[in-house]
Amino acid sequence: MSFELTILGNSSSTPTSRRHPSAQVLKINNDFILIDCGEGTQNQMLRYKVSHNKIRYIFISHMHGDHFLGLPGLLCTMSVQGRIDDLDIYCPEELEFLINLQFSLSDVQLKFKVVYHKLQFDAPKEILATRDYTVTSLPLKHRINCAGFLFSERVYGRKINKQEADPLNLNQAEYENLRNGGDYKGKDGKTIPNAKLTFDPRKSFKYAYITDTLYDEELLPHIERFDLLYHEATFAHDMVDRAKTTFHCTALQAGKIASRAKVGKLIIGHFSARYQNLEELLEEAKDVFPRSDIAEEGKTFKMR
Ligand SMILES: [Zn+2]
Ligand SMILES: [Zn+2]
Numbered sequence: 001m002s003f004e005l006t007i008l009g010n011s012s013s014t015p016t017s018r019r020h021p022s023a024q025v026l027k028i029n030n031d032f033i034l035i036d037c038g039e040g041t042q043n044q045m046l047r048y049k050v051s052h053n054k055i056r057y058i059f060i061s062h063m064h065g066d067h068f069l070g071l072p073g074l075l076c077t078m079s080v081q082g083r084i085d086d087l088d089i090y091c092p093e094e095l096e097f098l099i100n101l102q103f104s105l106s107d108v109q110l111k112f113k114v115v116y117h118k119l120q121f122d123a124p125k126e127i128l129a130t131r132d133y134t135v136t137s138l139p140l141k142h143r144i145n146c147a148g149f150l151f152s153e154r155v156y157g158r159k160i161n162k163q164e165a166d167p168l169n170l171n172q173a174e175y176e177n178l179r180n181g182g183d184y185k186g187k188d189g190k191t192i193p194n195a196k197l198t199f200d201p202r203k204s205f206k207y208a209y210i211t212d213t214l215y216d217e218e219l220l221p222h223i224e225r226f227d228l229l230y231h232e233a234t235f236a237h238d239m240v241d242r243a244k245t246t247f248h249c250t251a252l253q254a255g256k257i258a259s260r261a262k263v264g265k266l267i268i269g270h271f272s273a274r275y276q277n278l279e280e281l282l283e284e285a286k287d288v289f290p291r292s293d294i295a296e297e298g299k300t301f302k303m304r
Contacts, residue, residue, distance in 0.1 A: 001029055001132060001153055003205055003303040005228070007269070008044035010295040012234045012248070013066045014273040015040065019297065021066035022211060022270060024230070025050050026151065028133050034058045035149060035209050041070035042077055048298045052078055053085075057128065059135070060091035061211050062146035068095060072102050079110040086113045090127055090137070092145055093118045121145040124222060129154075138222055140213035143247045148213070150222065153205040157181075158198040165197045205304055208263075211270055214244065215253040223261045228303055230295065231257055233268035233281055251281040255288035269295030 004027040009020035021038025025045075032054040034041070045052055052074060060068045068091070078087070089095075096116040103110070117127060121139045128135040131154070138148040157179030165178065168186070178184065184192040206226040210219065213232065223229060234248035243250050249257075251268055258266035268285050271278060278294050285292040293301075 001205065001304060003028055003153075003207065003228075004300055005207065005230075005267075005303065006048060006050060006300045007267075007295045007297050008041055008048065008050070009036075009038045010269040010271055010297055011038075011066070012232075012270045012272050013064070016273045016276075019271070019273070020044055021069070022061075023070065024209075024295070025055075026207065028151070028153075031056050031130070031132070033151075036061055036067040036211065037070040037074060038066045039069040042074045044297065045074075053081065053083055055087065056085075057135075058087065058089045058091075059149050059209075060089065060095055061140075061148065061209075062142060062144055063092050063094050064144065064146075064212065067211070071095070072099060075099070075110060075114065076108060079108075079112060083112045086115055088115045088117060088128075090117045090119060090135075092121075119145075119147050121147060124150075138208075138210075138219070140210065140219075141216050141247065142212045142214070146212050148208060148210040148219075150226075151207040151209075155201045155204045158194070158201050161197050161199055168192075168197075207303070210257075212248060214247050215249050215257070217257075217260065219257065220261050223257075223263065225262050225264075227264040228267065228301070229258050229261065229263040229265070230267045230269060232270035233285060234270050234272050236275070236281055237284055251284040252288060255285035255292055258285075258289040258292065264291065265301075266292040267295045267301065268292060 006025045008023035011019040020040045022036040023041040024035050026033045034055050124138045126136045134152050136150040140146040183194050207228045208223040208226045210231045231254040233251035233254040235243045235250045237250040237252040254268050
């Protein structure tokens with residue numbers, strides 16, 4: 001299974017001449033998933049050659065403009081350019097109301113169906129399950145209701161040890177039994193334990209998108225040992241008080257969460273416009289978690 005994450009926007013509330021508000025595209029096999037859609041997202045998709053017609057699902061974390069203001073424009077462009085496929089949007093219920101109001105005032109009728117799925121913010125909840133992966137929403141501690149999103153690959157059954165199993169000339173049902181963990185029972189009554197004929201399943205790939213939030217150690221059990229963590233880092237740590245009053249985090253705090261959750265890799269983003277040079281923030285995160293990187297716009301992280 002392939003996992004690729006392309007960053008389209010890494011700025012917090014205010015854009016800069018070179019940076020855009022939050023948006024990223026996660027590609028899992030052939031599914032393109034847009035996560036947040038700040039202003040200018042469709043321009044960024046053009047710039048970095050992400051076809052909007054391929055987007056199958058959209059996840060919007062919360063109702064602050066830097067996370068959704070690009071959506072009305074993107075939906076209109078999809079329609080004008082002939083999209084007919086349904087689009088599923090997972091978002092706060094207010095967003096459906098707002099988009100419908102805007103489109104009714106502008107007399108916009110989309111040529112495709114949008115299916116809205118209302119997020120809940122009281123507890124983690126599995127909100128999507130495809131054949132290949134699941135998505136769980138996770139409440140974050142922000143000024144208004146806000147959700148993170150956890151993407152987990154689904155791994156089916158144990159792996160067959162071909163060298164040991166194939167000489168037994170098994171039929172399909174017997175292979176299936178092995179994949180499900182059952183022992184092999186031969187016609188002669190002899191039993192071969194499952195562990196001799198199979199290997200442990202491959203570890204499932206996991207990605208956590210944690211945007212606007214206070215420093216929150218309650219997140220740790222939900223993202224423990226994830227392969228990839230995107231965590232907001234709006235400020236450097238000399239502004240930790242400001243981070244607290246605005247319900248955001250510092251780069252050092254993002255590094256701390258990554259370190260305590262023992263994740264494989266950290267990507268920091270959602271930077272305040274006051275930072276021209278992002279190296280300062282990266283160094284701070286790396287001090288506590290060396291496997292840190294910047295959510296550089298246009299960069300694709302190929303994880304598998
Ligand atoms: Zn934000
Ligand atoms: Zn926010």
